[in-house]
Amino acid sequence: MNISEKLHNKYQQECQQLLNGQTGILAVVIASADGFDIASAVTKSLVPARIAAMASSISAIGTVVSQEVSLGNSKSVTVNTEKGFTYITHLELEGKSCILNVVADDSAVLAQIIYQCSEIGKRLNNT
Amino acid sequence: MNEYKLVFTGTTGAGKTTAINAVSETPTIKTDVANTDASLDKALTTVGLDFGQISLTNGDRIRLFGTPGQTRFDFMWKILAKDAFGIIILIDNSRADPLADMDLYLTGFLKELETIPCVIGIGRSEKNPTPGIDDFSIRLAQRNLILPVIPVDVRRAQDVILLIDILMAQTEADMI
Numbered sequence: 001m002n003i004s005e006k007l008h009n010k011y012q013q014e015c016q017q018l019l020n021g022q023t024g025i026l027a028v029v030i031a032s033a034d035g036f037d038i039a040s041a042v043t044k045s046l047v048p049a050r051i052a053a054m055a056s057s058i059s060a061i062g063t064v065v066s067q068e069v070s071l072g073n074s075k076s077v078t079v080n081t082e083k084g085f086t087y088i089t090h091l092e093l094e095g096k097s098c099i100l101n102v103v104a105d106d107s108a109v110l111a112q113i114i115y116q117c118s119e120i121g122k123r124l125n126n127t
Numbered sequence: 128m129n130e131y132k133l134v135f136t137g138t139t140g141a142g143k144t145t146a147i148n149a150v151s152e153t154p155t156i157k158t159d160v161a162n163t164d165a166s167l168d169k170a171l172t173t174v175g176l177d178f179g180q181i182s183l184t185n186g187d188r189i190r191l192f193g194t195p196g197q198t199r200f201d202f203m204w205k206i207l208a209k210d211a212f213g214i215i216i217l218i219d220n221s222r223a224d225p226l227a228d229m230d231l232y233l234t235g236f237l238k239e240l241e242t243i244p245c246v247i248g249i250g251r252s253e254k255n256p257t258p259g260i261d262d263f264s265i266r267l268a269q270r271n272l273i274l275p276v277i278p279v280d281v282r283r284a285q286d287v288i289l290l291i292d293i294l295m296a297q298t299e300a301d302m303i
């Protein structure tokens with residue numbers, strides 16, 4: 001997905017702010033719907049490209065599940081694990097469907113992450 | 128009634144989704160999204176899985192799963208190949224290096240191919256005859272593999288059924 005440097009910096013800044021502003025976040029990745037990382041902020045040895053591809057698959061499977069059961073469009077998918085969670089939600093960037101993925105350990109609060117992701121979505125839609 | 132799981136994998140654009148579409152009795156479940164990779168000449172690409180199914184005359188059922196082609200989705204390859212009775216690798220012979228493409232999937236499914244029968248389907252070979260079937264077989268032999276290699280047009284249901292029949296025959300032969 002081709003984006004200007006200015007927009008890329010904006011997306012990168014949003015990822016970094018979320019990572020820095022909330023406890024327990026290990027990675028924030030904005031990806032194209034087909035699984036390419038566009039912007040990211042990660043800790044540890046997490047690989048944004050890998051997270052982007054997995055988020056793309058999970059998001060797409062969430063979409064077909066929602067279609068199959070006729071419950072409208074899929075808005076997000078949460079994978080809860082023993083030691084944390086991954087939250088994947090849709091973003092509209094430059095008119096294109098994209099994905100915002102947050103990976104966090106169990107010190108993070110899911111509700112706060114959901115709220116912050118929603119705020120990021122609103123801000124970036126208005127960019 | 129027995130249920131079998133069959134996996135279609137291979138090059139992006141080789142026709143994995145098309146192959147499942149061609150034979151599935153149920154509408155194919157697809158996870159296609161807009162393609163943003165400029166190196167691929169296609170509007171949509173599979174990022175999760177495809178799913179369809181067919182029934183055999185004896186009442187048995189085959190569940191058909193398609194993988195994404197790109198290596199960045201190789202984690203899905205392992206998930207989908209679990210408990211499969213067969214793997215069909217589709218190669219697009221119009222691409223720059225189809226033999227290298229085949230190598231990629233043989234390596235990606237290396238562990239699975241130790242126990243799971245596999246067939247190689249070569250697409251678009253009528254307009255792109257090189258490499259030929261023998262070249263694929265030689266490359267397989269260099270990897271100590273003997274696998275059926277056949278030219279296919281996955282838009283034709285009978286070609287896809289042929290691939291599945293060959294896999295079934297391989298499975299039965301392995302049971303003897």
